[in-house]
Amino acid sequence: MPGPIQSIERAAAVLRLLARGSGHHGLTEIADSLGLARGTAHGILRTLQRVEFVEQDPATGRYRLGAALLHLGTSYLDANELRSRSINWADTLAARSGQEVRIGMHHDGAVLVVHHVFRPDDSVQTLGIGAMLPLHATALGKVLLAYDPDLSAAARRRELTSLTRRTITRTQMLERVLTEVRGQGWAGEAEEYMPGEASIAAPIRIPGGLVVGAIGISGAADRLCDSAGRPRATLVRQVVQAAEAVTTSLVDEN
Amino acid sequence: MQRFVMAIDQGTTSTRCIVFDQNARLVAVAQREHRQYHPRPGWVEQDAVEIWRNVDRIVPQALRQAGISAEQVVAMGITNQRETFVLWDRHTGVPIGRAIVWEDIRTEDLVAELGRKPGIEEVRDRCGLPLATYFSAPSLRWMLDNVAGLRAKAERGDVLFGTMDTWLIWNLTGGVNGGLHVTDVTNASRTMLMNLSTRQWDPMLLEFFGVPAVVLPEIRPSTEISGVTTRVVPGISITAALGDQHAALFGQTCFEKGSIKGTYGTGGFLLMNTGDELVRSKHGLLTTIGYQIGGEPAYALEGSIAVAGSLVQWFRDNLGLIHSAPEIETLARTVKDNGGCYIVPAFSGLFAPHWLAQARGLVVGLTSYINKGHLARAVLEATGWQTREVVDAMNADLGAPTPVLKVDGGMTADHLLMQFISDVLDIPVQRPLVAETVSLGAAYAAGLAAGYWPDLEGLRRNWHLAARWNPVMDAKYRENEYANWKRAVELTFAWARSSPST
Numbered sequence: 001m002p003g004p005i006q007s008i009e010r011a012a013a014v015l016r017l018l019a020r021g022s023g024h025h026g027l028t029e030i031a032d033s034l035g036l037a038r039g040t041a042h043g044i045l046r047t048l049q050r051v052e053f054v055e056q057d058p059a060t061g062r063y064r065l066g067a068a069l070l071h072l073g074t075s076y077l078d079a080n081e082l083r084s085r086s087i088n089w090a091d092t093l094a095a096r097s098g099q100e101v102r103i104g105m106h107h108d109g110a111v112l113v114v115h116h117v118f119r120p121d122d123s124v125q126t127l128g129i130g131a132m133l134p135l136h137a138t139a140l141g142k143v144l145l146a147y148d149p150d151l152s153a154a155a156r157r158r159e160l161t162s163l164t165r166r167t168i169t170r171t172q173m174l175e176r177v178l179t180e181v182r183g184q185g186w187a188g189e190a191e192e193y194m195p196g197e198a199s200i201a202a203p204i205r206i207p208g209g210l211v212v213g214a215i216g217i218s219g220a221a222d223r224l225c226d227s228a229g230r231p232r233a234t235l236v237r238q239v240v241q242a243a244e245a246v247t248t249s250l251v252d253e254n
Numbered sequence: 255m256q257r258f259v260m261a262i263d264q265g266t267t268s269t270r271c272i273v274f275d276q277n278a279r280l281v282a283v284a285q286r287e288h289r290q291y292h293p294r295p296g297w298v299e300q301d302a303v304e305i306w307r308n309v310d311r312i313v314p315q316a317l318r319q320a321g322i323s324a325e326q327v328v329a330m331g332i333t334n335q336r337e338t339f340v341l342w343d344r345h346t347g348v349p350i351g352r353a354i355v356w357e358d359i360r361t362e363d364l365v366a367e368l369g370r371k372p373g374i375e376e377v378r379d380r381c382g383l384p385l386a387t388y389f390s391a392p393s394l395r396w397m398l399d400n401v402a403g404l405r406a407k408a409e410r411g412d413v414l415f416g417t418m419d420t421w422l423i424w425n426l427t428g429g430v431n432g433g434l435h436v437t438d439v440t441n442a443s444r445t446m447l448m449n450l451s452t453r454q455w456d457p458m459l460l461e462f463f464g465v466p467a468v469v470l471p472e473i474r475p476s477t478e479i480s481g482v483t484t485r486v487v488p489g490i491s492i493t494a495a496l497g498d499q500h501a502a503l504f505g506q507t508c509f510e511k512g513s514i515k516g517t518y519g520t521g522g523f524l525l526m527n528t529g530d531e532l533v534r535s536k537h538g539l540l541t542t543i544g545y546q547i548g549g550e551p552a553y554a555l556e557g558s559i560a561v562a563g564s565l566v567q568w569f570r571d572n573l574g575l576i577h578s579a580p581e582i583e584t585l586a587r588t589v590k591d592n593g594g595c596y597i598v599p600a601f602s603g604l605f606a607p608h609w610l611a612q613a614r615g616l617v618v619g620l621t622s623y624i625n626k627g628h629l630a631r632a633v634l635e636a637t638g639w640q641t642r643e644v645v646d647a648m649n650a651d652l653g654a655p656t657p658v659l660k661v662d663g664g665m666t667a668d669h670l671l672m673q674f675i676s677d678v679l680d681i682p683v684q685r686p687l688v689a690e691t692v693s694l695g696a697a698y699a700a701g702l703a704a705g706y707w708p709d710l711e712g713l714r715r716n717w718h719l720a721a722r723w724n725p726v727m728d729a730k731y732r733e734n735e736y737a738n739w740k741r742a743v744e745l746t747f748a749w750a751r752s753s754p755s756t
């Protein structure tokens with residue numbers, strides 16, 4: 001077994017220091033208190049700032065605990081913020097693939113659609129922001145299930161509603177598919193949600209790798225899949241690239 | 255070898271570099287914010303050198319992200335926050351003080367004084383703009399009057415004036431080593447110094463504001479900039495420049511007379527293309543140049559809203575009630591309506607259609623019931639109602655109702671706001687596939703000039719609908735709310751009248 005990781009221990013010490021007393025400390029104070037070189041302390045503080053566990057007072061330059069620490073369990077990323085940050089890349093995905101794009105987050109045992117871009121053919125379409133989609137029958141949902149152990153455990157306990165002839169209703173089968181999703185880094189689905197329709201999706205991550213949502217395209221099954229019924233490789237690549245671009249834009253901040 | 259077009263969007267809060275392909279698809283985007291300085295109440299300044307340094311960083315960054323080389327960039331278009339300008343020493347390239355930003359209201363008293371000067375009606379006729387702190391000329395005059403030795407130095411020809419397009423083009427094309435000192439008609443049309451009919455600096459206007467002609471750049475059509483970068487990434491052709499709102503009009507492909515777009519960033523700006531007709535508003539709108547591609551310009555009517563996204567920023571930074579701008583929507587959704595609360599964000603006075611410099615912001619309708627959710631709603635609704643006032647003015651000037659509003663800018667990511675705008679206008683609101691329409695418009699103009707795109711028709715085919723919001727608000731409710739908003743606006747007039755400075 002590998003030994004303890006020193007930088008994590010040091011980060012924990014920084015957090016403990018900030019959690020007591022005045023709660024506001026300058027870089028030198030923190031470095032001196034913990035016996036760290038200033039450069040080392042600075043690196044740790046910068047990283048903690050990036051994950052929002054620490055904040056820096058813009059006026060004094062002093063550090064304090066970040067608001068994110070207080071609600072660690074609830075939400076990692078505001079849904080409206082995800083829409084704002086991903087809008088350029090969702091547009092680009094729609095333009096490249098010619099398909100409609102959705103971004104989903106988990107909410108209450110379903111996929112909550114937080115962003116929707118129309119299929120770029122100027123046909124009449126209805127904005128689907130705020131809609132709820134089933135987790136087990138959509139590509140977006142499969143991505144969310146695949147990377148959230150609690151969610152997939154809950155799905156195993158529940159009955160999987162059949163929506164079409166092809167909906168996965170056996171938990172064992174779903175389990176196998178989710179393993180595959182983790183292995184390949186994307187999910188697909190053909191006619192499992194609606195006859196004639198298919199979808200492809202990939203995970204959106206925050207620094208550290210945590211999956212916070214999924215981005216995907218949906219459209220006519222014969223457009224999205226090849227003759228063997230497999231999602232087309234070019235479309236899969238476009239979806240995965242869009243997910244990576246959104247992931248990068250989430251890291252980019254600061 | 256695949257080829258691309260690049261746009262630099264020098265905005266009020268940040269500078270972006272975006273690379274587009276021939277289908278108008280965004281290939282890469284790099285962005286950096288710059289500092290806002292508020293040395294005194296009402297003063298807003300920026301450091302032009304910081305902005306230049308940001309450009310120096312983001313251009314190579316965008317190329318790297320796109321995985322392309324400079325040779326693959328056929329043209330670069332510059333677009334910028336308008337009216338904001340900087341003065342610099344032509345021999346050293348060093349700015350004289352900071353750039354004065356369009357939101358700055360230090361010239362309030364000067365503007366009142368100039369407003370009493372003979373010839374003021376003539377001024378409006380020639381430049382199409384009402385006298386306001388917003389435009390460059392009063393601030394330029396202020397600089398010449400208040401910076402020791404500046405006027406003499408300027409008259410000797412040692413000082414250059416530039417809106418941000420001019421500043422960047424001068425620097426990109428060599429700076430002190432032969433940098434081009436040019437601007438485009440749309441930017442020039444925002445200074446109050448250009449004659450709308452001749453599209454040249456107007457001697458009467460220069461005389462009125464006391465500005466020496468030698469400081470001013472040469473005015474060119476939007477697509478006749480023709481410079482080549484020698485710095486940052488050398489060898490890229492700069493083929494177009496236009497003000498951000500004009501670029502958005504172009505990027506939305508609002509080429510026909512009567513088509514309207516609304517861009518929601520720091521402020522909100524609605525522009526209507528009026529074609530070859532120079533329309534003088536009777537309802538508080540500005541007359542401006544839409545864009546000029548080749549010989550003849552397309553004119554436009556503009557309704558400017560000074561505070562839109564910046565109210566959200568204020569809510570975040572000055573009140574600290576949210577951590578990021580988009581959280582305003584999350585907070586607003588914690589309540590079902592505004593609870594009777596209205597915010598009129600007259601931070602820089604009120605712009606269109608009121609043009610009341612002395613107005614100041616207010617929050618009305620407070621009761622012990624009001625919580626931060628209601629305030630968040632009132633923040634977003636303020637942008638909706640200001641849009642309604644401007645669209646009413648456009649409809650009145652045109653004598654016909656606007657059928658649909660095309661929108662773009664950062665705030666279009668706000669689903670609640672877009673629905674609200676559709677509701678209060680009672681018309682559909684449409685977002686195109688590229689929310690960065692300002693950059694796209696600059697890229698279009700640059701690409702058109704370089705022959706990358708053949709014609710306007712080709713550009714129009716690139717426009718695709720990404721989202722559409724349809725009105726659902728009950729008519730009676732809407733009119734009642736609008737009446738409340740108007741009462742709130744009137745209160746800011748009353749506040750203005752009672753203030754000692756008037």
Ligand SMILES: Nc1ncnc2c1ncn2[C@@H]1O[C@H](COP(=O)(O)OP(=O)(O)OP(=O)(O)O)[C@@H](O)[C@H]1O
Pocket residue numbers: 080084264265266267268335498518519520521562563564565566567579580581582583663664665667668
């Ligand atoms: N989801 C949102 N809801 C409300 N406001 C938002 C949202 N996202 C961004 N904003 C606001 O939009 C503005 C950013 O938009 P944008 O990037 O178009 O502006 P900008 O280009 O920097 O402005 P300008 O060009 O006027 O300088 C900010 O003022 C921000 O507060």
Ligand SMILES: [Mg+2]
Pocket residue numbers: 263265266498519692
């Ligand atoms: Mg902008």
